[in-house]
Amino acid sequence: MASTPAQRGAGPATTADVGARITVALFATCANDVMFPQAPMATTRLLERLGCRVVFPTKQTCCGQPLVNTGYYDQSVPIVRNFAETFGGYDYIVAPSGSCVGAIRHQHAMLADYAKDPGLRRDVDAVTSRTFDISEFLVDVLEVTDVGAYFPHVVTFHPTCHSLRVTHVGDKPNRLLAAVGGITVRELTDADRCCGFGGTFALKNPDISVAMASDKARHVADTGAEYLVAGDNLCLLNISGVLNRQKAGIKPIHLVEVLASTAADHE
Amino acid sequence: MSKRPVRPSNAHDADRLTPAPPPGRFLDSPTFPKQSKVELGNAVQRRNLYDAMRTIRTKRVGVTSEADDWEDLRLAGEAIKNRTLRHLDRYLLQLEESLTAAGSTVHWARDAEEANAIIVGLVNAALATPQGDQASAREVVKVKSMATQEIDMNEALEEAGIAAWETDLAELIVQLGHDRPSHILVPAIHRNRSEVRQIFLDEMGRYGRPAPDDLDSEPVNLAAAARLHLREKFLRAKVAISGANFAVAETGTLVVVESEGNGRMCLTLADTLISVVGIEKVIPSVADLEVFLQLLPRSSTAERMNPYTSFWTGPTDGDGPQATHVVLIDNGRTKVLADPVGRDALRCIRCSACINICPVYEKVGGHAYGSVYPGPIGAVLTPQLRGVASAVDASVPYASTLCGACVDVCPVRIPLPDLLVHMRHKVVEAKAHGRPHADDVAMRVTGKVLGSPGVWAATTKAISGTGAVLKKGRVDHFGPLPWPLSLWTNARDVPAPPNESFRAWYARTHHKDGSPR
Numbered sequence: 001m002a003s004t005p006a007q008r009g010a011g012p013a014t015t016a017d018v019g020a021r022i023t024v025a026l027f028a029t030c031a032n033d034v035m036f037p038q039a040p041m042a043t044t045r046l047l048e049r050l051g052c053r054v055v056f057p058t059k060q061t062c063c064g065q066p067l068v069n070t071g072y073y074d075q076s077v078p079i080v081r082n083f084a085e086t087f088g089g090y091d092y093i094v095a096p097s098g099s100c101v102g103a104i105r106h107q108h109a110m111l112a113d114y115a116k117d118p119g120l121r122r123d124v125d126a127v128t129s130r131t132f133d134i135s136e137f138l139v140d141v142l143e144v145t146d147v148g149a150y151f152p153h154v155v156t157f158h159p160t161c162h163s164l165r166v167t168h169v170g171d172k173p174n175r176l177l178a179a180v181g182g183i184t185v186r187e188l189t190d191a192d193r194c195c196g197f198g199g200t201f202a203l204k205n206p207d208i209s210v211a212m213a214s215d216k217a218r219h220v221a222d223t224g225a226e227y228l229v230a231g232d233n234l235c236l237l238n239i240s241g242v243l244n245r246q247k248a249g250i251k252p253i254h255l256v257e258v259l260a261s262t263a264a265d266h267e
Numbered sequence: 268m269s270k271r272p273v274r275p276s277n278a279h280d281a282d283r284l285t286p287a288p289p290p291g292r293f294l295d296s297p298t299f300p301k302q303s304k305v306e307l308g309n310a311v312q313r314r315n316l317y318d319a320m321r322t323i324r325t326k327r328v329g330v331t332s333e334a335d336d337w338e339d340l341r342l343a344g345e346a347i348k349n350r351t352l353r354h355l356d357r358y359l360l361q362l363e364e365s366l367t368a369a370g371s372t373v374h375w376a377r378d379a380e381e382a383n384a385i386i387v388g389l390v391n392a393a394l395a396t397p398q399g400d401q402a403s404a405r406e407v408v409k410v411k412s413m414a415t416q417e418i419d420m421n422e423a424l425e426e427a428g429i430a431a432w433e434t435d436l437a438e439l440i441v442q443l444g445h446d447r448p449s450h451i452l453v454p455a456i457h458r459n460r461s462e463v464r465q466i467f468l469d470e471m472g473r474y475g476r477p478a479p480d481d482l483d484s485e486p487v488n489l490a491a492a493a494r495l496h497l498r499e500k501f502l503r504a505k506v507a508i509s510g511a512n513f514a515v516a517e518t519g520t521l522v523v524v525e526s527e528g529n530g531r532m533c534l535t536l537a538d539t540l541i542s543v544v545g546i547e548k549v550i551p552s553v554a555d556l557e558v559f560l561q562l563l564p565r566s567s568t569a570e571r572m573n574p575y576t577s578f579w580t581g582p583t584d585g586d587g588p589q590a591t592h593v594v595l596i597d598n599g600r601t602k603v604l605a606d607p608v609g610r611d612a613l614r615c616i617r618c619s620a621c622i623n624i625c626p627v628y629e630k631v632g633g634h635a636y637g638s639v640y641p642g643p644i645g646a647v648l649t650p651q652l653r654g655v656a657s658a659v660d661a662s663v664p665y666a667s668t669l670c671g672a673c674v675d676v677c678p679v680r681i682p683l684p685d686l687l688v689h690m691r692h693k694v695v696e697a698k699a700h701g702r703p704h705a706d707d708v709a710m711r712v713t714g715k716v717l718g719s720p721g722v723w724a725a726t727t728k729a730i731s732g733t734g735a736v737l738k739k740g741r742v743d744h745f746g747p748l749p750w751p752l753s754l755w756t757n758a759r760d761v762p763a764p765p766n767e768s769f770r771a772w773y774a775r776t777h778h779k780d781g782s783p784r
Contacts, residue, residue: 198668
């Protein structure tokens with residue numbers, strides 16, 4: 001997996017023609033916007049490096065998942081409507097979150113039907129079919145796995161439940177990581193087991209959530225990695241919450257931040 | 268139900284025929300979050316579940332991945348169940364006709380109370396029939412059955428002066444332990460062998476043949492003690508009570524799938540056999556068993572085939588029970604069927620694959636769910652069968668991280684996370700008619716903020732403002748904080764928010780058209 005210095009930045013994707021002339025509407029997600037801006041910043045930098053134009057529609061808020069998954073359908077319908085209106089005019093909507101993209105694809109249509117609004121359902125269907133997690137957009141739309149990244153660290157990867165089982169990103173994140181220069185990826189035991197976050201579950205059932213996060217943190221620590229990589233910052237928040245409390249010395253980092261890193265960042 | 272010592276203080280009520288279960292009704296159980304705190308502290312259960320669930324999960328992957336047509340089987344299982352449920356009225360009448368033609372007597376029960384009244388009446392009638400010149404012992408032997416657990420039949424029989432003996436080994440451990448099942452397939456999974464040994468030594472002698480004095484905790488010796496204890500009950504009992512995994516409409520055949528053979532002892536040795544069957548157990552034809560007898564054992568015990576599969580189609584002259592009764596129970600199922608989303612849960616064949624893979628169940632076990640049905644399927648089925656009026660039933664739909672691991676293993680493709688969210692919505696709807704609740708206020712405010720782009724933009728500024736103040740104070744992480752933040756920070760740190768939101772960074776570094784400044 002390790003690359004030589006000669007390979008740094010030598011990937012085909014360092015040229016800006018991979019994503020030439022594609023305009024991407026970035027859905028930062030609400031949590032990233034205020035708590036983890038590094039992920040949408042990295043998404044912007046990476047996509048621009050690959051030749052895309054990245055726009056940020058400022059009317060965006062949230063995917064609605066915190067409300068839907070707590071059972072508050074009526075309160076989430078305006079959020080769904082806002083998403084469809086805000087992103088309706090774009091060909092590609094990209095978010096650095098498997099979970100938020102999963103919620104958009106899997107729940108927005110249901111909520112439009114719940115609102116008994118066929119117009120909204122039509123708009124939702126149009127916009128959700130063009131919404132991608134960053135790993136899907138890179139591999140499926142831009143057709144690139146080597147994005148010219150360089151990250152000379154030992155990492156382990158937590159695939160996150162919704163990325164795997166709702167958004168179905170499959171092994172795309174793993175393929176993207178494997179192509180990063182300088183990186184060492186260590187296998188994580190029970191990688192596909194949930195970290196215990198689960199949105200409001202983490203607050204409604206905090207003790208179970210922590211018991212689950214502790215298993216995950218133990219497996220992460222056992223890999224000897226410096227960084228824990230995942231495609232969802234809220235899962236990272238949960239696991240690193242435990243790791244940080246334990247002074248484990250393992251840093252959480254979003255997949256897209258690794259992919260946006262270049263040799264220049266490490267000189 | 269909050270604590271389960273090996274022998275609770277109420278254990279030996281002199282007036283009782285069978286070991287008393289823990290006091291209290293399921294409906295009055297503590298909420299899931301409350302009871303789960305107790306369960307998390309049960310070290311034996313934690314260890315047993317961590318090991319056993321991992322073993323069975325790994326085995327399941329082996330026996331399902333070796334079947335080339337596994338995904339086709341799942342699709343077929345889903346389709347057969349959907350078809351049957353869509354025409355349930357027709358298939359049930361056909362089942363009644365076939366059962367009757369085969370010589371069985373069919374009884375219909377709207378709810379648990381009606382079912383128990385019918386069963387008590389049938390047992391009383393069967394025991395009243397003279398058996399030579401000796402009165403029959405007022406007892407029945409039981410095949411492991413979730414339906415009878417659901418209607419709390421053992422206690423109804425106890426009240427009528429009839430002892431119901433569990434004969435499945437794990438159910439026997441649970442019964443003798445004055446306990447409740449904690450899993451639908453392995454109901455004593457929360458016990459270890461030395462606890463089982465102690466339960467056998469303390470209790471077997473009070474209810475039949477005692478365990479040998481020198482009983483140790485070797486599994487083979489524990490099983491031998493159970494075998495001897497149960498044998499006298501098998502040979503003596505005139506009435507057996509079973510459930511059924513499948514009821515075939517075309518032929519009136521009932522099917523029981525089991526591992527130990529104790530079920531078959533009950534099914535063949537008694538004079539009268541009463542089978543308690545949920546109305547969703549009907550399948551159209553014997554040919555459909557080709558699908559389900561592959562799906563069930565591989566998903567359940569993770570075996571290619573289970574050791575004992577019994578079929579019976581009414582009584583057979585001079586062989587086995589001479590009277591066969593079937594009590595078809597609704598007990599909330601038609602209510603579930605009326606919900607176009609929730610009805611998917613009726614496809615369940617009680618395999619336990621969703622329970623075995625559930626990371627939440629693995630931490631707390633079955634007793635936290637306030638129902639005989641734990642895990643993801645319990646969290647969607649029980650609140651549908653019983654409604655969400657009780658505190659425990661309103662709490663179990665939230666007993667999941669929605670990680671979705673259960674969806675991939677369900678042999679009849681029940682979309683469990685979708686149903687969990689659906690049931691959460693039902694809980695919110697029910698709450699809307701009650702007093703305002705902290706949750707409710709928080710969610711309504713969140714809805715207002717995220718539903719309005721302007722308010723959200725202002726909120727991002729406020730959060731970054733806080734971040735900037737914290738940054739000046741060189742705070743980048745928080746340790747323990749007061750309630751309600753303590754719900755997160757009791758065991759987890761949380762980073763301070765950054766002093767610049769993404770949208771502020773973007774506006775600073777980019778033009779509106781997306782070109783970098």
